[in-house]
Amino acid sequence: NAGVTQTPKFQVLKTGQSMTLQCAQDMNHEYMSWYRQDPGMGLRLIHYSVGAGITDQGEVPNGYNVSRSTTEDFPLRLLSAAPSQTSVYFCASSKGRIRNTIYFGEGSWLTVV
Amino acid sequence: QQQVKQSPQSLIVQKGGIPIINCAYENTAFDYFPWYQQFPGKGPALLIAIRPDVSEKKEGRFTISFNKSAKQFSLHIMDSQPGDSATYFCAAGNAGGTSYGKLTFGQGTILTVHP
Secondary structure, three states, X not given: OOOEEEEOXXXXXXXXXXXXXXXXXXXXXXXXXXXXXXXXXXXXXXXXEEEOOEEEEOOXXXXXXXXXXXXXXXXEEEOOOOHHHOEEEEEEEEOOOOOOOOEEOOOEEXXXX | OOOEEEEOOXXXXXXXXXXXXXXXXXXXXXXXXXXXXXXXXXXXXXXXXXXXXXXEEEEOOEEEXXXXXXXXXXXXXXXXXXXXXXXXXXXXXXXXXXXOOOEEEOOOEEEEEEO
């Protein structure tokens, strides 16, 4: 029972490089989302998806892209990394309705130099 | 625009003390208020949640108090233990429409419980 799995755990990028943070869940959850966590800012929603083929923007979507081709996977792409994207990224999933528990992955630490 | 404001940023108590973390929200459409606990190097995990039709909810040593008119809610940890040392986040969401799983989080409170 893996839950929400994120890879990689740690990554260092150079400014301008692109990369993809992977997220997979094995709970057959409809809803998946990406948050970033910065000191003093809490967790801020980047993008979310309510099902395969459906995505929408959250609070801080600029510089990120997502797709949802399957129920299980929800990758987050950094198109051209910037130092402002240095953060800890969390993928989350839930069964659907907001009052269902949202499960978070263990995070991906990204540093952009 | 920060729609959920959390205080204090950090809190230190002795074992057995009762730390209290406060949150205030602005959006009156919010109707779900969870608290998450996060240990270093881990993702947040749901601790306890409340809906606005009740003023208090208890689960073990954790209690949420909710004041709808003031748009405030708080987390109380009774008989706190060193193992409760973690970062706590309040959050708020709207269960209606397409707001599946969308939560707005507070800034977080780092709690340290000394033995």
